[in-house]
Amino acid sequence: MSDCLFCKIIAGEIPGKKIYEDDEIYAFHDISPQAPVHFLVVPKKHIPTLMDASLDDAALLGRLVHKGQELLASLGCAQKGGRFVFNCKEDGMQTVPHIHLHVLGGRTLLWPPG
Ligand code: AMP
Ligand code: ZN
Secondary structure, eight states: OTTOHHHHHHTTSSOOOEEEEOSSEEEEEOSSOSSSEEEEEEESSOOOOGGGOOGGGHHHHHHHHHHHHHHHIIIIITTTOEEEEOOOTTTTTOOSSSOOEEEEESSOOOSSOO
């Protein structure tokens, strides 16, 4: 989608600190990290929000989570883990309308969020 920030990062039109890329998935460090490790895993397919995903996207979403797990481990957080978050639409305070999985680690994260 031409007007989407994350589509532009995936296309290399806006710089991003890429961690991983394959034909379906792109991962990059969050520009405003909320933990020592904070990266985003996104599908290359433009799906605005989790509420727009269908059963056809189930395998893709599963791959996002699995890739997040692998990358979190590669960044030194396998033992202590972290948090995997999909913010969704207005009440979830999603600010970029292209599905993205936040993966955070490297410190103890409080629960519940504010
Ligand atoms: P959300 O609020 O769940 O939609 O998350 C959007 C995330 O994208 C925020 O954590 C932002 O810090 C992050 N973000 C915004 N612009 C960029 C960018 N150019 N590169 C990397 N991360 C970004
Ligand atoms: Zn997009």
